[in-house]
Amino acid sequence: MTKHQLIGAEVSLYTGKLRCYLQYKKIPFDEVVASGEVYRDTIIARTGVRYIPVLITDDDQALQDTTEIIDYLERRYVEAPVYPSTPFQKLIALLLEVYGDEWLVIPAMHYRWNIEENKDFAVAEFGRTSVPDASAEEQLIVGKKMSGPFAGSLPVLGVSDTNTKAIETSYLGLLKELDRHFKATPFLLGTRPCIGDFGLIGPLxxxxxxDPYSGRLMQEQAPNVVAWVNRMINPDPLTGDFLPDDQVPETLMPVLQRMFREQGPVIRSTLDRVAEWASVNADGKAEQEISRAIGSHTFTVEGAEAERLVFPYCQWMWQRPYDCYQGMNEENRTTVERRLAVLPGALELLRHPVTQRVVRKNNRLLLG
Ligand SMILES: N[C@@H](CCC(=O)N[C@@H](CS)C(=O)NCC(=O)O)C(=O)O
Structure with a gap:
């Protein structure tokens, strides 16, 4: 093979993240639709799990997980890195990837599956993806079946009757904040997209x-976010730069404050729950797998409380900004800590020790 293959779907959040990255980096690839057949013969057969996207590399490795795939490609395609090299920008970029990947799934899933117009569209899309050659009628039947587990995952993520209004309030607030930011700055940290932009573009x-209802909402509420989405999905490859002197625009602070307010406590609780799980379940053998979800915890969005499952994977993502902060030299750390002072909860969380690490191996999460 001379080109990489991106196996995914238009309707898939994380496929969007990787597709935008590949296009920006001008990495040659063909996109293959993750049909039922492709799931069976390639995705599950080669990765052992049912997640998309999967990248089949030009030397025939099968990689899953957008974060790992991007890191692999960053080592091979070094022009226009998506990780800033200066400490504060790098930390902020990593934080916003965690926010997009692991938190904005909540409004993304709420709007898709609780708004009838979006749901009908998504079901049809699932059908079109799974059985591309079938009739529209058959696609609808298959679409209903295939989308069932996704629609059914709302309670798992913490979307319930008690907090849908709050989720919408939070999302509309975020759109406003991002709209102000993108009015002034093309991407999060300048004229080049960073890993944080790729994290946000998945759900956004x-x-x-x-999704049609959500698309109209974004057009009405946040035209500058729409313009950013268009820059992300139709990029000028390899162009642009991060702002000089490790600058992070002031307009990002409300977004980061929102992240630490809403997702921060969930990350902290996840770290504690993983440590607790390990202390009870560790069997002392090497490479012990940790379950995808380990119990549940409560969380708060805009004053509304709900329950969601505890995902150790969220810790794996968090370890990236955590390691970035913990690995800083004295001088950088002092400067960064001063700048983090405007983000309540940020420093406490970055200092909260990760006592039980988790690692990914062969697409499984293991105790480290
Ligand atoms: N962190 C993974 C997430 C991948 C993921 O959750 N993909 C969704 C589709 S957008 C999926 O395949 N979900 C199947 C499932 O949750 O069982 C990544 O970055 O690739």
């Missing part, structure tokens, strides 16, 4: 821009 493109 595949669901919140592309």
């Amino acid at each position: 493109y595949a669901h919140l821009y592309r």
Whole structure:
């Protein structure tokens, strides 16, 4: 093979993240639709799990997980890195990837599956993806079946009757904040997209821009976010730069404050729950797998409380900004800590020790 293959779907959040990255980096690839057949013969057969996207590399490795795939490609395609090299920008970029990947799934899933117009669209899309050659009628039947587990995952993520209004309030607030930011700055940290932009584009493109009701909402509420989505999905490859002197625009602070307010406590609780789980379940053998979810915890969005499952994977993502902060030299750390002072809860969380690490191996999460 001379090109990489991106196996995924238009309707898929994380496929959108990787597709935008590949296009920006001008990495040659063909996109293959993750049909039922492709799931069976390639995705499950080669990765052992049922997640998309999967990248089949030009030397025939099968990689899953957008974060790992991007890191692999960053080592091979070094032009226009998406990780800033200066300490504060790098930390902020990593934080916003965690926010997009692991938190904005909540509004993305709420709007897709609780708003009838979006749901009908998504079901049809699932059908079109699974059985591309079938009739529209058959696609609808298959679409209903295939989308069932996704629609059914709302309670798992913490979307319930008690907090849908709050989720919408939070999302509309975020749109306003991002709109102000993107009015002044083309991407999060300048004229080049960073890893944080790719984290945000997943939910903000595949669901919140592309689903019809959500798309109209974004057009009405946040035209500058729409313009950013368009820059992300139709990029000028390899162009642009991060702002000089490790600058992070002031306009990002409300977004980061929102992240630490809403997701921060969930991250902290996840770290504690993983440590607790390990202390009870560790069997002392090497490479012990940790379950995808380990119990549940409560969380608060805009004053509304709900329950969601505890995902150790969220800790794996958090370890990236945590390691970035913990690995800083004295001088950088002092400067960064001063700048983090405007983000309540940020420093406490970055200092909260990760006592039980988790690692990914062969697409499984293991105790480290
Ligand atoms: N962190 C993973 C997440 C991948 C993921 O959750 N993909 C969704 C589709 S957008 C999926 O395949 N979900 C199947 C499931 O949750 O069982 C990544 O970045 O690739």
